[in-house]
Amino acid sequence: MYELIQVSDRSYYIQSPAKIGLVQLNDTDVCLIDSGNDKDAGRKVRQILDRNGWHLKAIYNTHSNADHIGGNRYLQAQTKCKIYAPGIDCDFTRHPILEPAFLYGAYPCKDLRHKFLLAQESDAEYLSEDVLPDGFGIIPLPGHFFDMVGFRTPDDVVYLADCLSSRETLDKYQISFLYDVAAYLKTLEMVKSLNAKIFVPAHAEATADIGELAQANIDKVHEIAGRIVDICAEPNCFESILQRLFTEYGLNMNFEQYVLVGSTVRSYLAWLKDTEKLDICFENNMLLWKQK
DSSP states (O other), X not given: OOOEEEOSSSEEEEOSSSOEEEEESSSSEEEEEOOOSSHHHXXXXXXXXXXXXXXXXXXXXXXXXXXXXTTHHHHHHHHOOEEEEOHHHHHHHHXXXXXXXXXXXXXXXXXXXXXXXXXXXXXXXXXOXXXXXXXXXXXXXXXXXXXXXXXXXXXSEEEEETSOOOHHHHHHHOSOOOSOHHHHHHHHHHHHTOOOSEEEETTSOOBSOOHHHHHHHHHHHHHHHHHHHHHTTSOBOHHHHHHHHHHHTTOOOOHHHHHHHHHHHHHHHHHHHHTTSEEEEEETTEEEEEEO
């Protein structure tokens, strides 16, 4: 873990729970794409920088999930680097309490205020094309989170953040976190058509061909949606739908999984209602979901 792996002339990634991109800007300066999940990750990144005699100029966050911004504060304090994050995710990076509050739907109890959901604050600025190094490009990747992006480097490496999961992750966890199902499917269809020297997803192996894995993620979304529609053959409340999905997929419920998978299932329900596959009704002051 935290091995530096070179994938092109000046592009690397650091093997970690969520891959961290590293790109050489010149002989001494580098930038990071994300920063890992906590202060310890930041320390390990700093050790890599020091061993190679590199100076960190900037961190470009793909989105604001805690496992991608957790090293920000430490690295910024150590190196005085700039930090940039896209759109709404910049506000979440500045005020990380927004993530567990968003997932829970209210002020999160302390069981949810831990490093896996709540990163330390960092001084982020809004990401735009004009703050990128020469030759870099932004690739919008909405769906997994609000304004998530990926990056294409001058040596044609594409960092894809969390826009898809490995087959192993899909098989193990089944229901990957999503914010906007419609946007996510559109993103995956776009990713299928991309060409690059190599793709570096945060939670899958680097590869020269991303199309097959993108399709596997699309298929999983439709599988989950189909299960939800089937469960709603009879009117069901959200908690019952969530319980059925956990049981049918063999998942284990805990507080963190309740909010992550629960938020995702609510996003599926919203998408299925918008696409007129599900409807709602109220019985005995309870909202129920049912097939259209």
